[in-house]
Amino acid sequence: MSSILQDIEAQISGLKTSVSRQNVGTVREISDGVAKVEGLTDAMLNEMLDFGNGVIGLALNLEETEVGVVVLGDYLQIREGSEVKTTGKLLSVPVGKGLLGRVVDMLGRPVDGKGPITATAQYPVEKIAPGIVKRKSVSQPLQTGIMSVDAMIPIGRGQRELIIGDRSTGKTTIGVDAMINQARINKQNAGQKDFRPVYNIYVAVGQKQSNIARVIAELEKAGAMEYTIVVAAGADAPAAAQYLAPFSGAAMGEWFMDNGMDALIIYDDLSKQAVAYRQVSLVLKRPSGREAYPGDVFYLHSRLLERSARVNRRAATDRSPPCPSSRRRRATFPPTSRRT
Amino acid sequence: MKVGKQSRRDGKALFHACCVNGVLDEAKVRQAVAAVIAQKPRGYIGTLTHLQRLIKLDLDRRSARVENAVETTSAQMDAIKTALAAKYGPGMNVTFWVNPALIGGVKIKAGSDIYDGSVAGRLAALNDTL
Numbered sequence: 001m002s003s004i005l006q007d008i009e010a011q012i013s014g015l016k017t018s019v020s021r022q023n024v025g026t027v028r029e030i031s032d033g034v035a036k037v038e039g040l041t042d043a044m045l046n047e048m049l050d051f052g053n054g055v056i057g058l059a060l061n062l063e064e065t066e067v068g069v070v071v072l073g074d075y076l077q078i079r080e081g082s083e084v085k086t087t088g089k090l091l092s093v094p095v096g097k098g099l100l101g102r103v104v105d106m107l108g109r110p111v112d113g114k115g116p117i118t119a120t121a122q123y124p125v126e127k128i129a130p131g132i133v134k135r136k137s138v139s140q141p142l143q144t145g146i147m148s149v150d151a152m153i154p155i156g157r158g159q160r161e162l163i164i165g166d167r168s169t170g171k172t173t174i175g176v177d178a179m180i181n182q183a184r185i186n187k188q189n190a191g192q193k194d195f196r197p198v199y200n201i202y203v204a205v206g207q208k209q210s211n212i213a214r215v216i217a218e219l220e221k222a223g224a225m226e227y228t229i230v231v232a233a234g235a236d237a238p239a240a241a242q243y244l245a246p247f248s249g250a251a252m253g254e255w256f257m258d259n260g261m262d263a264l265i266i267y268d269d270l271s272k273q274a275v276a277y278r279q280v281s282l283v284l285k286r287p288s289g290r291e292a293y294p295g296d297v298f299y300l301h302s303r304l305l306e307r308s309a310r311v312n313r314r315a316a317t318d319r320s321p322p323c324p325s326s327r328r329r330r331a332t333f334p335p336t337s338r339r340t
Numbered sequence: 341m342k343v344g345k346q347s348r349r350d351g352k353a354l355f356h357a358c359c360v361n362g363v364l365d366e367a368k369v370r371q372a373v374a375a376v377i378a379q380k381p382r383g384y385i386g387t388l389t390h391l392q393r394l395i396k397l398d399l400d401r402r403s404a405r406v407e408n409a410v411e412t413t414s415a416q417m418d419a420i421k422t423a424l425a426a427k428y429g430p431g432m433n434v435t436f437w438v439n440p441a442l443i444g445g446v447k448i449k450a451g452s453d454i455y456d457g458s459v460a461g462r463l464a465a466l467n468d469t470l
Contacts, residue, residue: 021456
């Protein structure tokens, strides 16, 4: 017994005490979901910052005397003088098959009231797209189930496709029909050897809650919801959530891509994401261009869409033979990308 | 008040002019402020407002608050001051406080950094983990 006591004493004396170091700042100004924080000398671009009470933000502007932070949560709780801490982490979302059949917000938190989500991993919201060496050319079809589209404008796995049109012309319907068709094909061919199911990700940006609910109801009625993840950042969501929701959806799709599976992602729609980004940029006092959009609005979409690709076997972490791919669609096209 | 771009530039130039070897010189600051008030150039109120903000940020950067659960000895004070000067440069304004709520250990806030070696801090971290 005395030797055990000596062992424990030796272990306790051998313990190294470590001092934790935190970098903090103070909120100087908070308005429209954007906080200006003084201090935070170690803050990095796109780093997650902790406002306390479960409210987090994203450092978007690193200025000489302060940091411009976009608040992803209830910013009404934040006051001038509140303390903000760095976390040293990039914004990431839960990914995996546990999200199928669920409706989540841009942080991956469930909003459908069906309980917590079991995530396989956490993927960063902002990620560099696969390089040219990792890519493979598109050669596998993706059937939308709409004869005119599949006959005249065939779409492949790993391809990007734009759905453009005036309002109430059926853009969302084409996307929803494509998702329902993937679910139908998945069920028809379930269990077949070498069949690759296509999972769906529907990102609703700036939509009315009634529209989002209608889309979910349609998917549930057609039995497509079990193959679908819905990322909802409706019109009532903060501009920062609407701006980041497509990136969260892309991260969820990348998990399928990295694990030898295929996914179809539909952004509905990116023009609303551009408007949300415009709002965030103007509050951050970034220089504005045509129609008050910031100069990097095109980069916003290009870095998002480039993340969806067909990659070769070595790029996928899974050993299953066929190349994974994911696809995305846009409903409208931002005006600042037009040439005069 | 809203400070214009030119006023911000002027305030920043004035701030750098009042620094000697990277450290703010109090006498120069007083002299500069008095001169600006006397001459009243265009946008001088905005310039002085921005200068005030920069000085406040600089003072915050160069101030350190050391909290100890018990009274800090003079040897410990000197050691802490030396370590802070080595890390953050000269001109640090270090103040020492007794905070029994820490239970044990020391908590130092220097500029934007907080070094928490206190027992209360570790208990709070353990609580967060659990």
